[in-house]
Amino acid sequence: MAGTNQLSAVFSALADPTRRAILDELAERDATVTQLSAPLPMSMPAVSRHLKVLEHAALISRTRSGKWRASHLETAPLRDAADWIDRFRRFWDPSLDGLDAHLAALQAAEPTDTKEP
Amino acid sequence: MHTETPQLAVSRVFDAPRALVFRAFTDPDHLATWWGPSGNSLPRDEIDFDVRPGGFQRWTEVAAAEPDLRVHVYIDLTDVADGALLEGVMHVCGRLQEGFEPFETRFRIEFHDEPDGRTRLEIRQWLPAHLAGPSSQGWLDAFEKLDATLLHLHAATVDVEV
Numbered sequence: 001m002a003g004t005n006q007l008s009a010v011f012s013a014l015a016d017p018t019r020r021a022i023l024d025e026l027a028e029r030d031a032t033v034t035q036l037s038a039p040l041p042m043s044m045p046a047v048s049r050h051l052k053v054l055e056h057a058a059l060i061s062r063t064r065s066g067k068w069r070a071s072h073l074e075t076a077p078l079r080d081a082a083d084w085i086d087r088f089r090r091f092w093d094p095s096l097d098g099l100d101a102h103l104a105a106l107q108a109a110e111p112t113d114t115k116e117p
Numbered sequence: 118m119h120t121e122t123p124q125l126a127v128s129r130v131f132d133a134p135r136a137l138v139f140r141a142f143t144d145p146d147h148l149a150t151w152w153g154p155s156g157n158s159l160p161r162d163e164i165d166f167d168v169r170p171g172g173f174q175r176w177t178e179v180a181a182a183e184p185d186l187r188v189h190v191y192i193d194l195t196d197v198a199d200g201a202l203l204e205g206v207m208h209v210c211g212r213l214q215e216g217f218e219p220f221e222t223r224f225r226i227e228f229h230d231e232p233d234g235r236t237r238l239e240i241r242q243w244l245p246a247h248l249a250g251p252s253s254q255g256w257l258d259a260f261e262k263l264d265a266t267l268l269h270l271h272a273a274t275v276d277v278e279v
Contacts, residue, residue, distance in 0.1 A: 094155060096127070103132070104133075106137065
């Protein structure tokens with residue numbers, strides 16, 4: 001399980017629409033900052049700053065090959081974050097199953113028990 | 118009270134009248150019977166409820182398999198409407214299961230009438246703000262869009278491992 005610092009870095013990185021667009025691109029293929037900047041309405045330095053945030057959150061890794069640095073999507077932190085949310089979601093189902101059984105048992109015992117003082 | 122989109126929304130219909138479902142949440146003897154993952158127990162003498170706006174609900178959860186794991190749940194109730202609404206902030210601390218650190222989470226539980234004497238629960242939950250941040254809709258969208266990619270990559274990894 002990822003630490004809370006990493007989780008908050010991931011969530012905060014994902015909160016920005018440009019960074020999400022970049023991740024969408026990288027989900028298709030690795031790309032350089034030039035390639036990533038082309039469809040975006042902003043300068044390469046601005047895109048570079050977004051890449052730094054994504055790298056800090058470990059959502060991307062960057063490799064140098066010759067004079068180009070390509071960014072690569074790292075999916076593990078996304079899965080950690082999704083798992084973390086799922087833990088909260090998964091709490092409710094078994095608990096509400098328990099409530100369902102409890103309510104059924106109560107009403108089987110006392111079918112008219114709706115207005116007990 | 119919360120305009121921000123909740124990160125969790127659970128809706129479920131119960132075959133029981135609204136007053137009874139509400140009591141299942143607000144009466145200590147009821148809650149002790151059904152709350153939490155199966156195997157957990159709520160010591161009756163550690164349940165303390167004062168259900169009203171500005172009131173509280175407090176209890177301890179003990180894991181059957183690991184009695185040393187004791188989770189303390191403290192709810193500050195911000196809004197209560199008898200038979201209709203429970204809203205508040207749940208503080209969870211103590212020794213939690215692996216993967217959880219003490220946290221607090223906002224919730225809102227609405228109780229609605231359904232035909233034939235049934236009740237629909239609408240549960241909304243806002244995950245710990247210090248982690249999830251305020252812009253939840255953004256990353257919810259991100260997960261949705263990236264889900265296919267992740268599943269695909271995951272499947273590929275499994276293929277390699279197998």
